[in-house]
Amino acid sequence: MPVENYGVWKAHPVHYTIERHEDDPKSPHLSLYFHDLESGQPKYDTSFTRREKDIKGLYRAAINIKSGDPLDSRLAYWVNHGIDQNPLVDGLATSDFGFRALTDKRKSNERGLDYIRDSLFNTHSGRLLPHDVAGQYNDIIDVLEPHIRQAIEENADVYLFGSQFSDGKGMHNIHMNQGNIRKYRDDDGVFHDGGLIIHFTHSGKWLGVFLGFASQAVHTDDRTGHAITGVTWSDFLRPDIMEESVVIQEAYVNPASPKSKSVTLSNKTDRTVELDRWKIHNNAGDIQTLPDNVWLKPRIDQPFDLPNCPLSDHGDTITLVNEQGLKVDAVSYNCQQGGIKGGPIVFAH
Structure with a gap:
């Protein structure tokens, strides 16, 4: 069955932390802290130790920055600077702040994201990135962090697609949720993918950030979301097969x-x-x-x-x-x- 408590959370981002290799070598996250007040700011204190996760007064989005697959821990990463050309954006800007549950129905105001069935990005433009390696612009932290920082600095509207925590205090599964390896096959579903869409309201620009795991399948069943071929993002995004047909x-x-x-x-x-x-x-x-x-x-x-x-x-x-x-x-x-x-x-x- 698809991931549970799936939906979209409209919010304002205010703080973030990043777990590097020395913090968590197995399952690191970028934690994005946010509130869903349309205006104003809640009271909160960010002076906490790295081992603590919650900030009183804020919600937390746990964004995976490394795959749990021991054979290939890289992430597939796409950015769409023209996401406002997608019809889903028309309904986002007028939506209320807060969490809204979504279904897999084809009604535009009830449907979630789907990396395969929606035109969210040019699949050929993706990059396969490791978690945390030396150098510049060569790991997921290098490419994801600048967008998060800018969203905070400009008090942007963010739309987090994923699963709400059972306690309602945040979100996870902010990544592709279909075509999984056998261990996570029960999470497969269509129109249940996660992602982050940012609206820089002062400039009017929109940005879509989408994450998958290198081991996830490029082609999935229209009903179950299970893989129907053995082609994964690690195969698809190789430089030698970048030609479009x-x-x-x-x-x-x-x-x-x-x-x-x-x-x-x-x-x-x-x-x-x-x-x-x-x-x-x-x-x-x-x-x-x-x-x-x-x-x-x-x-x-x-x-x-x-x-x-x-x-x-x-x-x-x-x-x-x-x-x-x-x-x-x-x-x-x-x-x-x-x-x-x-x-x-x-x-x-």
């Missing part, structure tokens, strides 16, 4: 557009790709099967109509899967982009 290049979604409700696929490789039994999904679960006997030649773009898979002009996610049901590419757009009349939405890859 077919991508969603652009989409017409506005009813006033001349090519309304269509997508253009682009073959980025130097080989012809057969698209027989490939499908396109939208956020509502509608499916468009591509025509039979279609071959996409190298470096060629080709449009496809979507009569069975309508795209919303209020924001949507478009997912392309191959004949095995494995995700090839996914993109998303928000309501502002969906309102473009006459022209397509072009997606960067």
Whole structure:
């Protein structure tokens, strides 16, 4: 079954601590302390010893910075500086401060994160990072800490996706929660992934930070979240297989557009790709099967109509899967982009 007490907590971050190798070599965390008052500050005292975890007056988010897999303890790490283009952000900014339970339903205001079925980031942009090693910008602490510090300094709004502690005093499981190794297989679930989305309200910028374990599967079952192939992030993020194959290049979604409700696929490789039994999904679960006997030649773009898979002009996610049901590419757009009349939405890859 999926992780329990899953939801999103809207809050303000105020303090953090980091466990390095000498503090905890097995299961270290970055502890992010926060409150969920819309305005004002609670009284709290951060003068505590490193062995203590709680700060009176604040909640704590326990963010894993090392995998518990003894064979590969690295984390997969993605940052999306354009997360505001995802339709999920439209509902976050207007939500109330505090914790809100989420389900795996497809209703946008009730659904959690899914690293595989949502277009939360470009999967090819990820890095595999160890916990704590000498040097600069070469471990998870080096890349995660600056974003946390900036969020605190600018009194940003943060949206923590994960599991609420049973005592209600904080959160954990702020990472991918599917495709796990056998030891953690019971935690698998779809639309139950964790993550951190930051809204720097003064500048208006949004940032998404997403964490997985190197040993987690890249492809999972749509119902259970269990791994359906042996390909893991440690395999997928190797430099020698970074080439993308077919991508969603652009989409017409506005009813006033001349090519309304269509997508253009682009073959980025130097080989012809057969698209027989490939499908396109939208956020509502509608499916468009591509025509039979279609071959996409190298470096060629080709449009496809979507009569069975309508795209919303209020924001949507478009997912392309191959004949095995494995995700090839996914993109998303928000309501502002969906309102473009006459022209397509072009997606960067």
